Amino acid sequence: MKTIAIGVGENENIIQACHIFKEKHPKTDIKLIYKDEDLVKSVLDDNIAAVVRGSLPASNIIQELKEYYPNLSRATYVNGEKYEFLLSPVGIDEGKNVDERFDIALNCVDFLKKFGKDPKIAILAEGRDDDFGRGSEVSNSIADSKKLTKLIEENTDENVKNYFILIEKAIQDKSNIIIAPNGRVGNIIFRTLVLLNSWPSYGAITFGIDRIYIDTSRDQSIEGYVRSLTLADDLSK
Structure with missing residues (x-):
């Protein structure tokens, strides 16, 4: 047994x-x-x-x-509005830099492909593209999101788009991999969707x-x- x-x-x-x-x-x-x-x-x-x-x-x-x-690293497996997606990083000390988030994105891609799914990656930042200059943290997050998007485009053949802070657009477009700007933001997104708004979650896959x-x-x-x-x-x- x-x-x-x-x-x-x-x-x-x-x-x-x-x-x-x-x-x-x-x-x-x-x-x-x-x-x-x-x-x-x-x-x-x-x-x-x-x-x-x-x-x-x-x-x-x-x-x-x-x-x-x-x-x-971990990625939460969420069953959203009639579709499923991986959300990562979700550990508050994970995804601290572009390289870590790149590795996480590749892990999510590999996981979905094992189940015969076509990855559709959404990159998030802590502001819109035109919010650059509204404080160093916001500007650095926007710059990093662009670096990460470019890194994925140059090193893979995967479908990737930078949605900046517009997570609602990423979900409306049914992205099945959502990469948060860092683990703290990812954890808040998880709690908002799953614990507050009752979106079903299967827990976090560990890579x-x-x-x-x-x-x-x-x-x-x-x-x-x-x-x-x-x-x-x-x-x-």
């Missing part, structure tokens, strides 16, 4: 989600994990098919995993690792955790 491990913290939605998942997937065993270090051990355990963070705190787990896999690890919010709903368990189960196949 296949085993999926999931972290149990203060959010008891995890327990109810496990019961619901088990009813639909009786041949998959669920292992409940209550400590950060035990969840990391589960990720490294060859006898465990996949791991879901659940409601355990992320920082210690990611920090420990980076000792084994230093190039970790740079040869294991299946689905990162999740500590504040996710029962349905959200069921989706994450389902994604982990599907990927393990």
